[in-house]
Amino acid sequence: MKRNVVIATVAAAALIAGGTATAVAIGSEDGTAAASSSSPAQGQQAEGVASYENAQGQGGDNDGDDAREAKAASVTAQQAAAAALKAVPGTVTEADLDDDESGVAWDVNVLGKDGKWHDITVGADKAEVRSQHVDQDDDGDEGKDRVRSVLNDASVDIAQAAGKAAAHGTVVSVELDGPDHGKKLAWEAETVTKDGAEHHVTVDPGSGAVSNAPSDDDNDGDDD
Incomplete structure (x- = not known):
């Protein structure tokens, strides 16, 4: 009841x-x-x-994503670039370590010898191409025209730039970019140290000169 x-x-x-x-x-x-x-x-x-x-x-806090991906990857940016070039001969313009449907992988952009832009996914556990396709967008994009121009005169490729940046930690991304450098494009790399600190490194595509931006984790008063 x-x-x-x-x-x-x-x-x-x-x-x-x-x-x-x-x-x-x-x-x-x-x-x-x-x-x-x-x-x-x-x-x-x-x-x-x-x-x-x-x-x-x-997923609410992305600060540790780069460090987690860096630990999960056994394939370097240089190895990912080499694997992409085996699939599509040309020049690598960007390599970015990221998560995809199949796990942590390198997203690699290649300006092929055929004059087309190719998007290639390379495994981060094994340097094998998982997928590739031709980028059909922005064929006449001004930014891409600038990249073409710089690559014609560059003496430092993405693998060499990544090698220089690796002195500052594990490289998780490197690309030919230039919004923060006026009219001149440069190789911009992001690295992560074992303690999770992120660093940004710029490499001149002509001279190979390296300049460093402050770490994202630097604190005021830190002399490191």
């Missing part, structure tokens, strides 16, 4: 709140029953909170 009263009370409260109720009788040690209920709105709210907390734990 008490169980029926409790269930009816819970159901009525849920209906007043604007939803339907699911009541479940739960036995207690003395043989009496307690009731548990939830409405669709309450369920959706709980799912939303759980999803947010899950996102915070799994």
Whole structure:
């Protein structure tokens, strides 16, 4: 009798709140029953909170992604570039370590000898090409025209630039870019040290001169 009263009370409260109720009788040690209920709105709210907390734990903080990917990779930027060039002869303009559907891999861009831009995915555990396709977008993009021009006069390729940057940690990305360098493009590399600190290194494609930007993890007053 008490169980029926409790269930009816819970159901009525849920209906007043604007939803339907699911009541479940739960036995207690003395043989009496307690009731548990939830409405669709309450369920959706709980799912939303759980999803947010899950996102915070799994993807809400990207600061450690580069360090995690660097630890997971046994293939270097130089090896990834070499593997890509075996698939598509030409010049590598970018190599970026990232997660894809098949796990951690290198995303490599190649300006092929055919004059086309190729996107190639190379495994980070084994230097094998996982996928490749021709980039059909922005064939006349001004930025790509600048890259072509610089590559024609460059004496330092991406493998050499990555080798210079590797003195500052594990290279997780390197590309020929230049928004922060006026009209002149340069090899811009990002590295991660064993303690997770990120560093940015710039290599001149003509002279090979290296310049360093402050670490992302540098603190005020740190003399390192």
